[in-house]
Amino acid sequence: MSIARFGGILSAVALAAACLPAAAQEAPVRIGYAIARTGPWAAGAQLTQEPNYIMWADQVNAAGGLNVKGRKRKVELVGFDDRSEAETVVRTYEKLMGSDKVDLILPPWGTGANFAVMPLIQKYGYPMIAPTATGRRLLGMKNPYFFAILQQPDRMMEALAEFLKARRVETAAVIHVDELFGLEQYTGLEAAFKEKGIRIIEKKTYPLGVKDLKPVLNDIKAKNPDAFIALSYPPDTFLVTAQAREIAFNPKAFYAAVGTAFPIYRDKLGPAVEGVMGLGTLNPKSSPAAKAYFDAHVAKHNKEPDRWASAHAWAALQVLEQAVAKVGLDRKALRDAIATGEFDTVIGKVRFKDGENVTTPGVVSQWQGREFEVVWPPDKATAPALFPKPAWR
Amino acid sequence: MRLATALAACAIAGLVLAPAPWLVSDFALSLTLSCLMYVGLAVSWAMFSGATNYLSLATAAFFGIGAYVTAWGHGTLPYAVAVPLGGLAAALFAAAIGAAVLHLRGAYFAVITFGLGELVRHAITYGEKTWARTVGRVISDPPATETVYLVVLALALAAVATAAAVRASRFGLALAGVGSDEERARTLGVNTRLVKTGGFALAAFFAGALGAAVAVRWTYIEPASVFNPFIGFQTVLIAMVGGAHTLAGPIASAVVFSVLTELLRLQFPYAYLIVLGALLILLVLYLPGGLASLLERWKWRQRHA
16 A cells, blocks of 8 residues: 555545534533422422423424534433422432533522522532522522522512502502512512502411411401402412402402412413402513414413413523523533623513522513403503402402 | 341441442432431331331421421531431420320321421421511531531431340330230330330431431421421331331331332433332232331241241
């Protein structure tokens, strides 16, 4: 074999070797998470969060893959059931970040589970954008890898206070669930109402898993407040609506917190929900992007997303996607990109300050017909508010 | 199992398992920790309930009390003090409650011990919101994973050693006496009330200490997560599948059950509960005496071959 020929073969081999990685499928970007598929957290997690993860991975892959600093790579979701248990959450994320060393992680569902992952994301250095975690205490941990994209309690309660003040509401009765969420919302509400001069004439609390609120509602009805506010969780939201209707307690404003934004709230209670207000962010009428999101969700999962945190879960994925496109998978750089960047999402522009989404305003939404209309702030409103609330149907 | 053999086995297990944090992967360590937690819970549960046939569903209550002791003490009490203190608080609570309810038997005892968990959960929720204006507690700088692991390992081994020592003692005989015929035990001069209360409190100590040790991993301690009835049910299930009247049964079962659940969960993310349920049904149908009865049957055959 002549040297020239040998050289020719060599260069051919080298060329082939150089082409190989490009020709072969590049390894997928592995994205790990644990989320409740069984146990008490499953209902919320499977309505608000995991369907968005699955839909996002599908859309990204259908479009040729995730843009990693200009190179398209498929994504592979590595998702496990956390059994609604803190210990299982911790163990699974230790596996994902410590042993499997996945490229990215997505958050679990709920404030408690997010708390449990906090020390781990800092230890292993994985940024996490949480759509279902609320609380000053969570942000108070000052974890540089943690980003809360949902509006925090004080922001939501300020919006409610502004809305009620604009309607000249003077008195309110409040009940709240004895849980971090209920307490933090109440603290926010108390401060906001004080500032706006709305008097809280009655305040009652109740335990998680309450089965009867009628005695409390009867007391409150006798005091005849302008507004009634239940800082409640989904089961109690359903309960308080049904029982207020039963005793015909119909204040000018009727507000219940978590669960009002769920499509099942409307489907189960029917016309009774007309005029009920609650925590929300957007609906299909909010923007073309919101409409596209709702349509895609219905097409993929054959069910509507909820009108509050679902969109935040989707927005969190959009933030992650845009940050990865910009800086790739280096997680330190990714964290910095998320912390300092501004992102275009379905919920509008998102920017973080000290881990908190500071661009999305507090919103008040209200059921009107089959839609949970945004009624506050005015520049986000999709319909004028029904005030006072019509009689129960 | 002879006491000396059991203690030697504990010592060997301790020597083998102690270096794990520096040798195995994070996930393997985490899984071992889970196994050890359930070894401790199931063995201490069986030490009282297996021997006396008093079916206690209070494990979650003890576990939660321990967890809250670490939560309350966080920042002031060192971890090494909070853990035994958590155990002690649970044991004191068990002794006080035991004195009041241990005359109940069967389903009544089971139901009231389950109710206890709810009682403590609501009492703590109420107290926290009234006096501390909060419900959950944040553990801002938890001890290192290695520390938690070693403490849980020590507790699990201590539970096994204690259970072995109890079985070999007069106290253990008295507990077993209560289990086989309480009237006769009393007639023979056993102070059944004292024995039952003591056994109940001793079992509670380990559940409380384990709660105090493990819950720091969760960063946020709230009533709903630490008084999780699932922890209590799982403990009873493990002990029964293993054979609650034996020492080795619950240990083997805790390891098998934890590892199996985990493997199924990771392999079949959507179907694992169905598989697990089917396995449990088969076990109950064909091995009512638990895993330990396999060994007993084999020994019996050896002897009568």
